[in-house]
Amino acid sequence: MRPLPLNHPTTLSRWLLSTPALVILLLAASGPLLIVLVYSFLSPGPYGGVVWEFSTEGWFQVFFSRDIFDDSVGPAYAHWSIFWRSVRLALLTTLFAALLGFPTAWFIATRPAGTRELWLFLVTIPFWTNLVIRTFAIQEVIRNQGLINSVLLNIGLINQPIQMLYTDFAILVGMTYVFLPLMVLPLYASMDKLDGRLLEAAYDLYASRMRVLWHIILPLVKPGFIAGSILVFIPAIGAYVTPRILGGGRHLMLGNLIELQFGQGRNWPLGAALALTLLVIVLVALLVYIRLVMRDPEREHG
Amino acid sequence: MARRTFALNRLPGFALIAGITFFLLYLPILTLVVFSFNAEASMSIWGGLSLDWYRAAFTNRTVQEVSLRSLVIAVSAASVATTVATLAALATTRTAAFRGQTLIYALIHQPLMVPEIVTGVALLIFFAMIKVYTGYTGLAYLIAAHSAFCIPFAYLPIRARLQTMDITLERAAADLYATPLQTFRRITLPLLMPGILAGFMLAFVISLDTVVITELVKSAGQDTLATYMLGQMRRAVTPEMYAISTLFLLLSIVAVSVFFLLSRQRVG
Numbered sequence: 001m002r003p004l005p006l007n008h009p010t011t012l013s014r015w016l017l018s019t020p021a022l023v024i025l026l027l028a029a030s031g032p033l034l035i036v037l038v039y040s041f042l043s044p045g046p047y048g049g050v051v052w053e054f055s056t057e058g059w060f061q062v063f064f065s066r067d068i069f070d071d072s073v074g075p076a077y078a079h080w081s082i083f084w085r086s087v088r089l090a091l092l093t094t095l096f097a098a099l100l101g102f103p104t105a106w107f108i109a110t111r112p113a114g115t116r117e118l119w120l121f122l123v124t125i126p127f128w129t130n131l132v133i134r135t136f137a138i139q140e141v142i143r144n145q146g147l148i149n150s151v152l153l154n155i156g157l158i159n160q161p162i163q164m165l166y167t168d169f170a171i172l173v174g175m176t177y178v179f180l181p182l183m184v185l186p187l188y189a190s191m192d193k194l195d196g197r198l199l200e201a202a203y204d205l206y207a208s209r210m211r212v213l214w215h216i217i218l219p220l221v222k223p224g225f226i227a228g229s230i231l232v233f234i235p236a237i238g239a240y241v242t243p244r245i246l247g248g249g250r251h252l253m254l255g256n257l258i259e260l261q262f263g264q265g266r267n268w269p270l271g272a273a274l275a276l277t278l279l280v281i282v283l284v285a286l287l288v289y290i291r292l293v294m295r296d297p298e299r300e301h302g
Numbered sequence: 303m304a305r306r307t308f309a310l311n312r313l314p315g316f317a318l319i320a321g322i323t324f325f326l327l328y329l330p331i332l333t334l335v336v337f338s339f340n341a342e343a344s345m346s347i348w349g350g351l352s353l354d355w356y357r358a359a360f361t362n363r364t365v366q367e368v369s370l371r372s373l374v375i376a377v378s379a380a381s382v383a384t385t386v387a388t389l390a391a392l393a394t395t396r397t398a399a400f401r402g403q404t405l406i407y408a409l410i411h412q413p414l415m416v417p418e419i420v421t422g423v424a425l426l427i428f429f430a431m432i433k434v435y436t437g438y439t440g441l442a443y444l445i446a447a448h449s450a451f452c453i454p455f456a457y458l459p460i461r462a463r464l465q466t467m468d469i470t471l472e473r474a475a476a477d478l479y480a481t482p483l484q485t486f487r488r489i490t491l492p493l494l495m496p497g498i499l500a501g502f503m504l505a506f507v508i509s510l511d512t513v514v515i516t517e518l519v520k521s522a523g524q525d526t527l528a529t530y531m532l533g534q535m536r537r538a539v540t541p542e543m544y545a546i547s548t549l550f551l552l553l554s555i556v557a558v559s560v561f562f563l564l565s566r567q568r569v570g
Contacts, residue, residue: 004311011400017393017404021386021453025409026449030425033416049430100323107320116544121562124312126327128558131510133547137330140337140345140539150346176538177330180323209314238417243536255419255514262426262518275423282417 031124033279040272048266055288058269062277079257087253087281089168090236093175094183097232098111100176101183103223109191121187127181139165140192142246166248174242179235189286192222223293230289234282254278329341331551332460338544355545364530365546372510372526375441379448380456380505386449387456388498392490395464413451421451422518428521439521447519448509455508456501459565496567503561508553 040058044051065076108119126134142145142164150162164170195218202212240255247253252260258278262270338356342349359365364481387410413421429443473491475485513528520529527550534543 011402014393014397015402015406016398019387021390021457024382024446024450025412025453028425028446029416029421032428035428035431036420036424041401044409047503058359100319100326103316103319106316114363117566120323123327125555125558126331128511129551130509130513130528130547130554132513132528132535133334133550134330134544136531136535136547137334139535140333140544141330145345147345150344153344158439159386172479177326180327195321199308208568234415234417238419239534240419245532255417256418258423259518262423264343268427271423272427277418278417282415286415 002086021062021250022035031247036275040269040276042269044267044269046266048262048268050268056270058273061267061270062273081280082252082254082257085168085251086237089175089253090233090239092172093179093236094229094232096172096176097180097183101180101187102221105184105187105191108188109194120185123181131178131241132245134178137169139245141231142170142173165246165249168215168247168251170238170246171251171253172280174246175236175239179232182231182235185222186227186231187221189216190221190227194220195223202238226289226292230285233285237285238278238282242273314353314565315361331369334544334547335551337541338548340541343541356549358540358542359545359549362542364525366464368525368527368530371441371524372528374510374524375444376506378445379452379500381551383452383456383505384460384498387453388460388494390453391457391464393459395461396469400434401421410455410457414454418451418512418514419518421447422515426518429512433521441524442523443519443521443544444516444526447515448512449510451515452505459500459504459561460494460497462565463494463500467493473560492494496564497510500561500564503557503564509562510550 039050041054041056043055044059045051045055045180062074062079063076065078066073067260104123108116108123110120137253139146143149144161144163144165146165148164152158188200198216198220198255199212202216238255239253239257243253243256247256254274255278258271258274261267261274265271304467337345339353341352341354372421388416390406392409394403424446427445429447432443433439467490472485472489475480475489480488510528513526513532516526517529517532520526525533527546532548
């Protein structure tokens with residue numbers, strides 16, 4: 001048989017075939033991350049940009065602030081409150097996505113085989129719609145002249161519109177809405193593989209529905225939960241569009257704080273240090289995820 | 303095997319919550335669609351069906367300009383991403399483990415792991431350096447950024463298709479003295495085509511959706527439809543935006559439907 005370079009590539013030709021993709025990724029994705037690291041240790045330029053002088057001020061400002069009068073050092077309360085809001089809202093988004101996503105995925109998994117794909121398709125359609133448009137849609141539903149307030153005012157249930165837009169609540173609703181499909185899909189995948197005979201066995205042995213749910217279904221779909229949680233948590237902690245539109249400039253999240261440093265803030269080193277802080281949070285979440293996935297499931301149930 | 307319908311399939315309340323979820327998923331989108339046809343610019347008054355907002359959107363020069371730019375970027379980026387992802391998928395699929403494979407995987411999937419705002423900031427800094435050196439401020443920066451971001455999305459469906467393809471046909475062609483290039487063009491490529499098109503569609507939709515990176519990387523006057531809408535949201539909302547959203551939604555649904563149909567096709 002003659003050689004087939006494109007089907008039986010040698011290690012060298014595999015690398016050659018991968019080269020164009022790797023070059024683009026190194027130039028426009030991975031490589032620039034190293035430049036961010038360098039920039040986080042430089043001094044800010046007067047009109048944005050940097051001055052090439054080594055400084056740890058950017059990293060210092062992530063967590064601490066100096067009093068302008070007596071130079072005393074204290075915690076950067078504004079930053080800490082934004083960190084706290086980001087982590088809290090990302091965790092709550094994951095929780096609500098799980099609470100809505102689990103029954104939804106179960107519903108889809110228990111449909112007749114022919115219609116499951118259609119239900120899945122219905123879950124994914126909003127997901128492939130532009131993020132700005134989906135967030136805009138939420139804004140139109142909850143703003144003071146929006147759908148909910150208009151309906152409530154028209155039927156006379158309220159006299160004053162309820163202020164929902166520009167609150168943490170609005171951001172939470174928006175993020176749950178935009179990231180929900182990321183929870184449903186992995187949950188569905190894990191339920192699809194579930195052995196129905198296990199449930200029947202438990203049921204035959206007089207386990208109640210809640211006990212079957214708690215002791216059999218939940219442990220078996222745990223991988224789906226873990227995967228879904230990481231898929232929701234990562235974009236939620238780094239969210240920019242949703243808090244910008246629904247938070248209204250006062251309820252900032254980490255993503256908005258980072259962007260601010262490259263705009264009005266004109267403090268690129270601080271922005272670079274904040275971006276790397278976000279990256280570290282994401283890496284920690286990924287490490288926790290890997291630990292959870294790698295843990296031997298047999299030993300746990302033994 | 304006839305499976306007994308299991309009572310647990312109807313866990314109490316689950317169908318209800320699922321119903322609520324689907325309702326909530328579609329309520330906001332349908333709100334935009336419905337009110338894009340409202341003659342009145344208000345949500346509390348229904349002034350009858352009207353296409354005025356669509357007419358306004360179509361005749362708005364800025365909207366025309368940013369839509370065209372979005373399409374140019376999306377088609378260019380999806381083409382680049384799909385081409386290089388196809389080569390990378392051929393190199394990394396249907397093979398035993400090889401040296402550096404994990405590194406290639408990690409690089410390809412990196413845009414999925416790193417938050418968009420971090421990638422955006424990194425590109426902002428890097429491209430600002432290049433702009434100073436070269437003076438070039440054209441669309442190539444956005445196309446490069448979108449291409450890199452779209453590579454994993456193009457790669458995954460192509461790889462999935464390759465994994466289901468039987469290598470015997472290509473072996474047979476080679477046995478019959480087809481050159482490697484002939485084998486690729488006559489056998490591998492046609493069989494792989496649905497995967498490649500599916501990857502292209504996904505990359506295209508993702509490029510249209512990429513707003514954070516675009517917002518940070520774009521130079522003055524390089525708004526795409528997504529960043530234009532993001533900017534408009536600070537001002538008063540007009541139903542013209544509903545019309546634009548509805549058209550955008552339609553485009554995404556068509557692209558995703560094509561993607562689903564293509565990726566469902568069986569080999570052979």
